[in-house]
Amino acid sequence: MANLPSFFARLFHATQPTRDLDIGQLNGLEPDDEALLWIDLCDPSAQQVELVWEQCRLPAAARRFLADGSTTPEVGQEDQYLWVRCVVVNGRTRREAMSGTVLTCVAGPNRVLTHRRGEVPFMEELRRLGIAHTAIGGLSAESFVATLLDRQLATYFDAVSDYEDAIERLEVAILGKSAGDSLPELQRLRRWASRMRRMLAPHRNVFGAMSRPDFRPDEGRSADRHFVALDTRFERAMDMVENARELVIGSFELFSNKTALRTNHFMRVLTFVTVITGVLATVVGAMGMNFQADLFGSGDAGFWSVVAVLVAFAAGALWAGWRRHWF
Structure with a gap:
């Protein structure tokens, strides 16, 4: 993360060239309905956060929400703004031990701010899209946040996929000659599954609240459809995580049976x-x-x-x- 700029801003436009902005160009900027301003803060200083908040005139309630340092997923709103905190699976460590990065999104009229304290792969990919990518300019702030949250859930699907691959390798080892050496891996995978569930389960309140009709009644049905789809996708992710816990239990039973046969x-x-x-x-x-x-x-x-x-x-x-x- 040493080479990653702490401040990044891009103004997407549906009909005009997309351009990157410096922090000084945010003052007084009012994107129209065909544009979307995205500001990404990656481990910023307190001075950078305060300057961005002042220039973009973001609500003080969202600033307090960001400053409390909590890691619990939560959602809130005030007037035309909404903010949401979620936990993204750290892609570099999920194969060894589950860990997460807190991602906070603040969305208002044609603008979205994201804040994180570590690398998030899909955020870096979004930074690398290039200024020629104009399709995002046609999205509303709520739709852009829904896109980010959908990618956040995708990190859990990827983690479950890695977990299933690890389970398959473990079961091959159990059925082979090295069954006695599989107990430490079983313990690690059991902790992995429990950690993954503890990271994902608290998001139920977030996606449940966002899918209610009264969450953003002024934004039309488009935002409602996005948030309802997110809630459905979250339930699918929870089912996959619960199934992952059952997989390791089945692997332990296989280990016990193989040990009993050897005995x-x-x-x-x-x-x-x-x-x-x-x-x-x-x-x-x-x-x-x-x-x-x-x-x-x-x-x-x-x-x-x-x-x-x-x-x-x-x-x-x-x-x-x-x-x-x-x-």
């Missing part, structure tokens, strides 16, 4: 070896009885004959057990 296999081997050892011990014990049989007077030849018979018996028993898949 049963070892017990069968130990039982078979115990039977063979018991038979050999019985034979050796019988050879130690104090009867004056001719066999006990055969000397070294008799001793080595008995040892050979015992070894042959053990080898034959092991071969028969292997052939019958007893172990």
Whole structure:
């Protein structure tokens, strides 16, 4: 993030060339209905925030909302302005551990301000669109915010996709020879799923409030359709996250069953070896009885004959057990 400018402003226009602006050009700027001003603040200084707020004449309530430093998703509005706070999945760390970046959006008449303290991939992509991208100029501020929130939800879909890939690799490992080494990965994925749900679930109040008809009654049905679609997409994301938690539970059951099968296999081997050892011990014990049989007077030849018979018996028993898949 060291090479990423903390201030970025672009004026999109539907019929005129789109242009990037300096912070000094914001003073008194009033975009018309065919234009959209987007200001992106990435880890800005307090002085930059205050200057932007003053030049764009943004509401003080939105400034207090931004300054409270909370990470809980929340939405608010006042007169012609709305503001929303959400959490974006950090794309660089989601494969190791779930973490998020707080994204705050403030929208008013033909202007949108975004604020974040870390890199957000889809925001950097939007910065790189280039000044030739004029389609955004035809969007209202509410539609632009809905676009950003839709991309925010897409980060959770991407995280679930990565999670499912990790689950598949884990199950292949469990079914292979390294099942005993899978427990740490199971624990990591379980924490991953729980963290992902804790990050997404608090957004229910945000998308639920934005989808109500009384949230932005003056903006027409276009904004309503966008926000209702966002709420539906959020519910789909929640279903996928809940399913992800069930996947790791199923993987743990697979791990438990594989461990039980390995234990049963070892017990069968130990039982078979115990039977063979018991038979050999019985034979050796019988050879130690104090009867004056001719066999006990055969000397070294008799001793080595008995040892050979015992070894042959053990080898034959092991071969028969292997052939019958007893172990």
